[in-house]
Amino acid sequence: MNKKGITIIEVLVSISLVSIIVLLLLNVILSLNKINNDDSYASQDEIDRSEIIKLIEDDFLALKLNGLTIEENKITFNYLDSTKKLIIFKDKIVYDNKEYPLESPKATYDSCFSYHYTQIDDNYYLITIDIPVLIDNVNTTKIDDLSLSYLALKNEFNNYPSNYTCSK
Amino acid sequence: MKKGFALMETIIVITFISVSLLLLYSTFIGMINSSKQNRLFDNVSNIYKTYYLKEYLNLQGLTNYTTNSIKELTCNDFNFASCSTLTKKLNVSHMYLVKYGKFNYDEKLYSNNFNDYLHLLSTSDDYQYRLIIEFLEGEEYSYASLALGGSHE
Incomplete structure (x- = not known):
């Protein structure tokens, strides 16, 4: 006898198999969409953030950071043979006259950054600077903050403020 | 038909x-x-912190330590008074000296994030160890590492 057509059981099994896989894919696509549109942190600025941190940290090491001065929204880094300024605006950072605007929606820089100078044993010091990135004026996570650090040997020419308190 | x-x-x-x-x-x-x-993993800010830690710990005897798998390093392993200040300022949660390359270890002793990070690391170069730093900022753990003791150093 020729077998013609398809039984309902076969149709049901086929549909259920494909449905399971489509549901898995839907879950993945929804996760991808959530990641792509994640505005809980400055996700669209990760590359620029990495570039700025690398630029400044490489300058610390290559040009030999020797001191810094802090004004309201500006840090002037004094290197052995040069000076470079980091200026913080709500929507961008300017370092060495190059601008790095924020792309992420609702993200702004907080010009009220933190700065710490810490003595490490007798001969070394550690500088840490953290410039927060706010989402809707709230610092939701430190992952997107501009965090800089520098550990070096002290010398007689070093000139760093011992502390800094934001006046806002 | x-x-x-x-x-x-x-x-x-x-x-x-x-x-x-x-x-x-x-x-x-x-x-x-x-x-x-x-x-x-390997957030650029954490990489520089790891670099500074590595340079300073090298001065304090890091190169004296060896391991066949993973050794957790604490301030008790180093003889400098500012160790806990330094690790606190850099938001360091744990420090590990890890053998370079593939090795067996008990994954249950470490967090899932640490295990995921370890599995991602390259094993193709000629180094002896890795310094892996676990950072804790807020409630998130992040990781960075640098290779130690190879022909490149």
Whole structure:
């Protein structure tokens, strides 16, 4: 006898198999969409953030950071043979006259950054600077903050403020 | 005259569609995992912190330590008074000296994030160890590492 057509059981099994896989894919696509549109942190600025941190940290090491001065929204880094300024605006950072605007929606820089100078044993010091990135004026996570650090040997020419308190 | 589908044809078509969809699924799952890795693993800020820690710990005797798998380093292993201040200021949660390359270890002793990070690290170069630093900022753990003791140093 020729077998013609398809039984309902076969149709049901086929549909259920494909449905399971489509549901898995839907879950993945929804996760991808959530990641792509994640505005809980400055996700669209990760590359620029990495570039700025690398630029400044490489300058610390290559040009030999020797001191810094802090004004309201500006840090002037004094290197052995040069000076470079980091200026913080709500929507961008300017370092060495190059601008790095924020792309992420609702993200702004907080010009009220933190700065710490810490003595490490007798001969070394550690500088840490953290410039927060706010989402809707709230610092939701430190992952997107501009965090800089520098550990070096002290010398007689070093000139760093011992502390800094934001006046806002 | 043949009408409709035979069972075999139906199974073949369903198998083909299922395999294609599963391949797509596995590709996208990789992309989702890599977005987490970009944020928490080898964050550029943490790499520089690891560099400074490595340079300072080298002065304090880091090169004296050896391991065949993973050794957790604490301030008790180093003889300098500012160790806890330094690690606190850099938001260091744990420090590990890890053998370079593949080795067996008990994954249950470490967090899932640490295990994921360790599995991602390259093993192709000629180094002896790695210094892996676990940072804790807020409630998120992040990781960075630098290789130690190779022909490049």
